[in-house]
Amino acid sequence: xxxxxxxxxxxxxxxxxxxxxxxxxxxxxxxxxxxxxxxxxxxxxxxxxxxxxxxxxxxxxxxxxxxxxxxxxxxxxxxxxxxxxxxxxxxxxxxxxxxxxxxxxxxxxxxxxxxxxxxxxxxxxxxxxxxxxxxxxxxxxxxxxxxxxxxxxxxxxxxxxxxxxxxxxxxxxxxxxxxxxxxxxxxxxxxxxxxxxxxxxxxxxxxxxxxxxxxxxxxxxxxxxxxxxxxxxxxxxxxxxxxxxxx
Amino acid sequence: xxxxxxxxxxxxxxxxxxxxxxxxxxxxxxxxxxxxxxxxxxxxxxxxxxxxxxxxxxxxxxxxxxxxxxxxxxxxxxxxxxxxxxxxxxxxxxxxxxxxxxxxxxxxxxxxxxxxxxxxxxxxxxxxxxxxxxxxxxxxxxxxxxxxxxxxxxxxxxxxxxxxxxxxxxxxxxxxxxxxxxxxxxxxxxxxxxxxxxxxxxxxxxxxxxxxxxxxxxxxxxxxxxxxxxxxxxxxx
Numbered sequence: 001x002x003x004x005x006x007x008x009x010x011x012x013x014x015x016x017x018x019x020x021x022x023x024x025x026x027x028x029x030x031x032x033x034x035x036x037x038x039x040x041x042x043x044x045x046x047x048x049x050x051x052x053x054x055x056x057x058x059x060x061x062x063x064x065x066x067x068x069x070x071x072x073x074x075x076x077x078x079x080x081x082x083x084x085x086x087x088x089x090x091x092x093x094x095x096x097x098x099x100x101x102x103x104x105x106x107x108x109x110x111x112x113x114x115x116x117x118x119x120x121x122x123x124x125x126x127x128x129x130x131x132x133x134x135x136x137x138x139x140x141x142x143x144x145x146x147x148x149x150x151x152x153x154x155x156x157x158x159x160x161x162x163x164x165x166x167x168x169x170x171x172x173x174x175x176x177x178x179x180x181x182x183x184x185x186x187x188x189x190x191x192x193x194x195x196x197x198x199x200x201x202x203x204x205x206x207x208x209x210x211x212x213x214x215x216x217x218x219x220x221x222x223x224x225x226x227x228x229x230x231x232x233x234x235x236x237x238x239x240x241x242x243x244x245x246x247x
Numbered sequence: 248x249x250x251x252x253x254x255x256x257x258x259x260x261x262x263x264x265x266x267x268x269x270x271x272x273x274x275x276x277x278x279x280x281x282x283x284x285x286x287x288x289x290x291x292x293x294x295x296x297x298x299x300x301x302x303x304x305x306x307x308x309x310x311x312x313x314x315x316x317x318x319x320x321x322x323x324x325x326x327x328x329x330x331x332x333x334x335x336x337x338x339x340x341x342x343x344x345x346x347x348x349x350x351x352x353x354x355x356x357x358x359x360x361x362x363x364x365x366x367x368x369x370x371x372x373x374x375x376x377x378x379x380x381x382x383x384x385x386x387x388x389x390x391x392x393x394x395x396x397x398x399x400x401x402x403x404x405x406x407x408x409x410x411x412x413x414x415x416x417x418x419x420x421x422x423x424x425x426x427x428x429x430x431x432x433x434x435x436x437x438x439x440x441x442x443x444x445x446x447x448x449x450x451x452x453x454x455x456x457x458x459x460x461x462x463x464x465x466x467x468x469x470x471x472x473x474x475x476x477x478x479x480x481x482x483x484x
Contacts, residue, residue, distance in 0.1 A: 130324035136298050137384075138313045138340045147336075151326045 010202030011209055022203065026210050029187040032100060032174070033167040036107030037115075040167075041160060044112050048119025049145040053127050066120075069113035074106075078176030081106040085177065098179040103187065106173035111163040118159040122152045154226045161218050168211065251276045251392060251427055252297050256306035259292050259451075266292035268451040269306065276391065279418060279428040281442035281459070283435070285478065289451040290431035294318065294394050297429060311392060314341045317385035318394040321401055323377050325369030330361055330380050333369040337384040355387035356380075359413060375406025379413060386417050393417065395430035399437065415441060435482055439463060447475040 014022050051062065083089050085097040085105075096102045126148040134144045149156060171189035178185035180194060188207045195204040250273040259267040267289045274280055274297075282290040295301045298318045299310050310316075317337075325333050334352035339345055356362045359379045364372060369380055378398060385393055395414065399407040418428040418441070432438055438445060438459070445462040447455035455462070455472035462468055462475070469476040 132295075132300055133318075133320055133324040134340075135300055136313065136318040136320075137337045143340075147326070153327075 007201040007205045011204075011206035014202060014206040015209060019206070022206055022210070024183070025186055025188055025191045025207065026214075028100075028185075029168055029189070029211075030214065032103045032187055033107060033164055035104045036167050037111060037160065037164045039104070040108040040112040040115050040163060043108075044115025044163075045119055045149060045156075047112075048116040049123050049149045050142060051116065051120040052123025052148070053131065053141040053145040063120075066113055066117055070117055072110075072113075073172065074110055074170040075172030075176065077110045078106055078173035081109060081173065081177045097177065098181060098185060100178075100185065102177040103174045103185060106177045107167040107170065110170060110173055111167050114163050114166055115159060118162065119149060119156065122155050122159070123148050126152050154222075157222045157225065161215075161222055164218065165215055168214065248275060250274055250309075251311055252429075253309040254296065254303070254306065255308075257296060257303040257308050258305040259289075259296055259301055260304040261292065261301070266451055267296065267303075270296075270451075270453050272446065272453065272456070274392075274427060274429060276427050277425045279441055279443040280430075281438040281445045282429065282431040282448060283433070283438060283445060283475075283478070284448035287450075288448040290448055291396050292451070293446075293448065294396050294429065294431055297392075298394050314388070315390055316392040316394060317388050317390040319378070319381050319385055319396065319398045321397045323381035325372075325377060325380060327368065327370060329366050330369045330372065330383075331356060331365040333380060334384045334387050338387055341388050351387050352383075355383040358386060359383040373406070375402050375409060378402060378406070378410050382410065382413050382417065386420075390426065392427035392429065395428070397431050397433065400433065411437060411441065433482070435463075435479065447472060447478065449474055449478075 051059070051066075081102065082097070084091045085094065085102055086092055087097075094101075096105065123145045127145065130148065130151075131144055134147060139147060169189060171193055174180075174185070174187055175190050175193070178187065178190065180186050180190040186194075188211050192204045192207050192211075195201070195207070252272065252274040254270050254272040256269045256271060257267060258265065258269055270289075270293065272293075282293055284290055292301065296303065296308055297310055298316060299313055300318075302308070326336060328336070331349060331352045334355050335343075335345065335348040338348035338351055343351065353362070353365065356365050359382055361372075361376065361379055361383060364376065369377065372380060382398075393414070398414065399410050402410060414428070414430075418426045420426065428441065430441065432441075442459045445455070445457055445459055446453055447457075447462070455468070455475040457468070457471055461471065462479070465476070468479060
């Protein structure tokens with residue numbers, strides 16, 4: 001059995017030598033998680049922004065459910081999506097099970113509550129401090145919350161990173177709905193689990209290193225972007241607001 | 248002539264706190280009304296009621312639409328964008344096209360002496376500059392009424408004088424007639440300089456509503472409202 005140091009050396013060699021088997025899995029992982037985060041980010045932004053300012057009967061129940069959803073294990077999400085997409089399930093006719101789309105769907109469902117809850121918190125805090133002034137300018141609740149979300153765009157970038165981290169690091173949901181099929185639905189986390197069980201530690205460790213590096217690079221990018229933007233580049237029109245929201 | 252603002256027995260509850268109690272108030276176009284009183288007397292709540300930010304829990308209020316008024320807060324909230332865009336955004340929210348809003352924003356910044364800072368981030372400006380920017384945002388909308396909640400309370404003396412001069416200038420520059428001005432202030436000198444009428448509040452009630460000359464006339468004020476008289480004495484001491 002390889003020692004940790006041997007595995008690490010081989011893993012680094014695999015990474016820097018652009019080993020095809022490794023980088024295909026990495027690319028697929030990034031594609032699945034990025035797609036899931038884009039979908040969940042868009043939906044979560046609107047939902048969170050709305051929940052941040054809306055006052056309605058049953059809001060507390062919705063917030064409690066949302067917070068509960070945050071803690072749902074990824075295998076449970078995987079199981080539910082599996083049941084939905086299985087041949088006898090309500091979405092079985094789509095034929096998505098054990099596909100890229102199924103993994104995107106499962107991860108989107110997994111990170112949607114993360115984005116929604118964090119955006120809601122950011123907007124609620126901003127609304128408490130500044131909502132009244134925007135209201136006095138004539139901004140109605142939904143527009144106000146979207147403006148506040150845009151104003152807090154750098155914080156929301158961190159929300160995006162958090163969501164991406166949750167998506168790319170989960171293993172249960174993609175394993176169940178993707179099936180870990182080599183060359184088709186194998187992603188970094190499922191590959192790490194499989195290669196570890198097979199005893200191929202260098203490949204598993206290599207994938208783990210790439211996973212860490214991806215998060216490191218993303219965090220560094222957000223930090224740089226924040227510094228650059230805070231130095232001042234004025235937006236040119238209200239439609240630019242949307243550009244900030246996508247993050 | 249019908250008043251611009253009219254409150255009839257208006258009460259406001261903020262949570263469990265009775266912020267205003269049975270307030271009757273009529274403010275006509277062009278008036279300059281100062282709201283004075285100790286902290287917690289209801290000045291800010293009254294301004295929010297006039298601005299339509301809160302509704303009366305009892306009684307009735309008739310106020311101009313939000314687009315016809317502008318409100319300044321003690322600490323202005325500026326969005327993370329340029330000074331020009333902060334002003335333009337206020338106009339955009341009032342229904343202006345973005346391009347027109349930006350052109351009007353440039354004019355407003357010129358009026359407030361901030362033209363050179365148009366592309367600077369609003370939040371990077373000094374406290375006085377930020378309040379002038381908020382004034383520019385208010386003036387750009389050409390409102391019928393300007394509501395101000397202790398607009399100079401957090402400023403240094405120099406910035407205070409600058410902002411106060413701008414308020415006086417704007418109040419006198421309404422399109423058809425002088426702008427209606429309603430402001431809350433602890434600064435009696437400022438009240439004397441800017442107001443034509445003073446409303447004194449205590450524990451959410453209006454205890455005096457008098458012309459500014461009467462408010463600063465010791466004997467008259469004592470006769471009208473001993474509480475207001477006592478407040479002026481304590482503030483002047």
